[in-house]
Amino acid sequence: MAPIVIVGPPGAGKSTIAQLVAERIGLAVRDTDADVEAEQGVSVQDIFVEAGEARFRELEHAAVARALAEHDGIVSLGGGAPVHEDTRKLLREHRVVFLDVGLAQAAARVGMNSGRPLLLGNVRGQLKRLMDERRPVYLEVATTVIDTDALSPDEVADAVIAFVEEAR
Template identity: 70%
Template sequence: MRRARRRHRRRGDGRARRGRRPAGEVRRRLRRRDRPQRAHLPREPEPPVTGTRPVVVVVGPPGAGKTTVAELLADRLGVRVRDTDQDVEANEGETVQDIFVSRGEPVFRELEAAAVAEALRTHDGVLALGGGAVMDEGTRAQLAEHTVAHLDVGLAHAAARVGMNSGRPLLMGNIRGQLKKLMDARRPLYNEVATFTIDTNDLTPDEVVDRVLKELGR
């Protein structure tokens, strides 16, 4: 039996079901999303909008199903969904991959951190972060004030779900090897910010949403 791991809350559970569609991560424009505001560099922290905060922030490695689960979760809750990778793309008029290639990862990480800070301050629905957003110390500090769902996934499942998706700039070449490197480096950071953790390995997206809703008490 796989169990949800969380901070200061009861553990969720649920037996995995096989033979269904995996909770694969889908990179597409999400419905009913906030219109992002342009990020500016360098940025100054802004005070939170009174009474506004995400219902839940979704984090996890590539292949965990963050985008798909965030969209389904928002539909179930009747709230808006927002994805900070899409915010960066809308703000800059470039894809994440193009920003990595033309301007480098450090520039993207600054843009990402600014987009995350803005979304945490203004969004009141479900918020999905890019897989590397937790590497920013300031972002981790801000997430300490929010409910964070960590969608975990094993290497084999993540590699199968990601497949040959060349749109992920940090997974060029040996996808399995690059995934292992990223996951080993980031898992402690996901655990640091997580309010609770859902093992998505053998769950469908809808089953993952059920687990998240149970942890949220919905």
């Protein structure tokens, strides 16, 4: 079975939903940010600071390519991964779930999390900017869109599982 890919902005619940779906249907989860950190031996935040966003996006693209080629479970991408053109090309061949979330919910979920390098400073303002810029990209790669605002994590996981079952 080809992997199921989960994309969305910070605060959409990608990691949480990937884990819930994987547990319920007996699949493994692969998180490409964790893959980059393991390969580089430093955090995503440190890569941003030391090497810059462009270098991180290249490392992230390589991690996404490996995950899509090697993994047949759930693949959770970092929020910015689909921004890379070559990553978008790879995603066209896969089932991609876009976890959509409104600004209010995303901001509440992210909180003042300064561990996210692109959200430093005015978290809500930066989050809005990222969401506005990336929404067309998420829609471009998505096979299905799930609006998470009014749903619990369990309900979102149910919707992802329903999509997976339909796709089989």
